[in-house]
Amino acid sequence: MASCWSLLPLFFFFFFFFSLCFHEREAVAVQGGQFGKGSIEFAGVELREHSTFTEIVTAAPLRSGDSGATFFFPSSLPSGFFALGSHAQAHTSNSSPPRALIARDTCASLASPTDFTLLFSTNSSAFFWQPIPPPGYAAAGHLVTSSPQKPPLSSIRCLRSDLLESCDSEAPIWSAKSDSSFTVHLSDSFGTIVAGKKPPLICINKSLLTVAAMPNLTQITALIKTYSPWINFHPKEPYLPSSVSWFFNNGALLYTNSSPNSPARIDPPAGTNDGAYWLDLPTDPASQNTVKAGNLPSADAYIHIKPTLGGTATDIVFWLFYPFNGPARAKVEFFDIALGRIGEHVGDWEHVTQRFSNFDGEMKQMYFSEHSSGKWVDPKELEYTPDGGRRPAAYATLHGHAFYPKAGLVLLGEMENDGIGIMDETAEGGAVMDAAANSVVVSAEYLGVEEPAWLQYMREWGPKVSYDVDKELEKVMRFLPGEMKRAVGDLVSRLPKEVLGEEGPTGPKEKASWNGDES
Structure with missing residues (x-):
């Protein structure tokens, strides 16, 4: 040469x-x-x-x-x-x-x-x-x-x-x-x-x-088959994921602030998150309960593939859609306390990310989203299937659907190990989703993958919650002793809106991590 x-x-x-x-x-x-x-x-x-x-x-x-x-x-x-x-x-x-x-x-x-x-x-x-x-x-x-x-x-x-x-x-x-x-x-x-x-x-x-x-589609298919997670839901979870199309086809409604009393069946428009549109459950109670429960057989892991670390690594992001996020639960010492409707919201998007080195093709870390944040975990700290495979477990919390690498209880908002916090609880023995068998690649810009129309919907996937937090707390705390009332009130007052569920959640493309590196 x-x-x-x-x-x-x-x-x-x-x-x-x-x-x-x-x-x-x-x-x-x-x-x-x-x-x-x-x-x-x-x-x-x-x-x-x-x-x-x-x-x-x-x-x-x-x-x-x-x-x-x-x-x-x-x-x-x-x-x-x-x-x-x-x-x-x-x-x-x-x-x-x-x-x-x-x-x-x-x-x-x-x-x-x-x-x-x-x-x-x-x-x-x-x-x-x-x-x-x-x-x-x-x-x-x-x-x-x-x-x-x-x-x-x-x-x-x-x-x-x-x-x-x-x-x-x-x-x-x-x-x-x-x-x-x-x-x-x-x-x-x-x-x-x-x-x-x-x-x-x-x-x-x-x-x-x-x-x-970057990997081609054949290589991506092999990575998904080899490494994609088994997603474990809590045995008592009443609000499971569904596919987006199932949510649309079972009565979900599109609202606009120009005609808030005249919702339409779903045909969500693209555009920026300007607050002009939002999605909500059907209006009749029976259909509401059906949609809230989700439909696990229809659920897909929606996969986004993107370059990261300057193009030296590949992130494979598994997004799950839940029609409904359940109410929060507090732990005060030995007591588990339901917090009424606090934390409820329509349209919940959660994800895990697997990062692969483009040099050797091996998974280097896995990211577990936890409400508005999350954490990276090294492969040696993950939990795998007992048959010696390379597919890790991911555990979704009861009602809130945050992801953790192992089953157990995490208290959000806990102050100096005082035993008081919002419960992020995961457990074995519930429904399990195979993210390899139930997945679809919805976005890989460098490969020219055609994205589904719903992915361009940048507005809110649920309405802003309008319930009165103080009234909800009053319902809960009237049966509690004085010290416990003060502890629960202080706990809720310092929780972020993401945990309280007050804002209508946005879709995957509106998340900061979509176009940037996960952090």
Whole structure:
């Protein structure tokens, strides 16, 4: 193969340079051609995930309750590969194993920095360095050393600027005690650190990497079959999921604020969430109860597939639709207390997300949505089918449908382990949904999947709840002793609207995670 720097006439030089450096964009006739193969080549760079590190220095926590951080540098790199910056790991209970990208130059896409600038040092133990890239290049991360001596220029490589883009910064993993404005952030895209005062994070240009690295539909089908969750519902759950079409076909109504007393059968319009429309249950009580109960045999896991971590990983998101979210329940010491209608609402969307590395095709983490937030769980902490399979369990809470990786009880709003909180209760022995057998891919933009019309409905899937919280509490608390009344009242007063169910819920495309990374 001809070199990029061959002494051909200028015309042929540019022709061969383009064909060598950018042939990956044309050669990937089927998306996912490099998915799971161990490395990804695009635009003159070969990327690999790396997990072998040398510990450089540990920075202690700054204040009580803060986490310290340990800084690493990739070691034992394969021949021809270079680090892109230092790595860090916060001292928290849910810290994942260190992981960073390393790169090999295949066509003038990497360059050594021309110098380093010292940004900050901590009591002469940790020194933070900013690489100075040559023109046309940018640094993907900063360096940390235990010495005031400048790092060798050969220690890392910078990438061509057109291969990178700015990206949002997560919360810092560490900040300096002497200057709290100096913070250290970890790039989800590269696994490198970026330090400074409000430092901008750099990610891989997702539009370039997505085509090269993402799985095709055949590979997605295999991932779903191998890894999709078994969804466990509480044995006492009266409000199960259904398909969207079952909800529409069994009397659900569309309301508009221009004619609130003249609802229509479902034909939900697309558009922004302007409050002009909302969905609701049928008007007659018998049909209401039927729709509230859902219809598990019709239920589908609606799957959204998207690139994440700058295109180095794939998120497979499993969305479930419930026609109705049940009332909240409080626990006060040894007593379980039903809270009337508090927490009820129509149209509940919940999800779990499985994240796969585009390098080796393995599931790296699973996200469980819990009302307005959620958490990532590593595969080793998941619960699997007893036959030794790779499909994890997900448990939906009674009435509220938040997801957890194991059965048990979580108290929301609990203050200092006082035993008082809203019950998020999961249990074994109830109905189970096979998310592999009952699933449909509704969105994968990079594959051109045609989305169903209902997915474009951006308005509310239920009305804003109009009940009086104080009156509902009064019904509940009239039978409680004084101390318990005060405890329940204080608990409900500090709950967010998402738990109280006061606002009409929006559909999947209105969630912040739809177009961004799950957090």
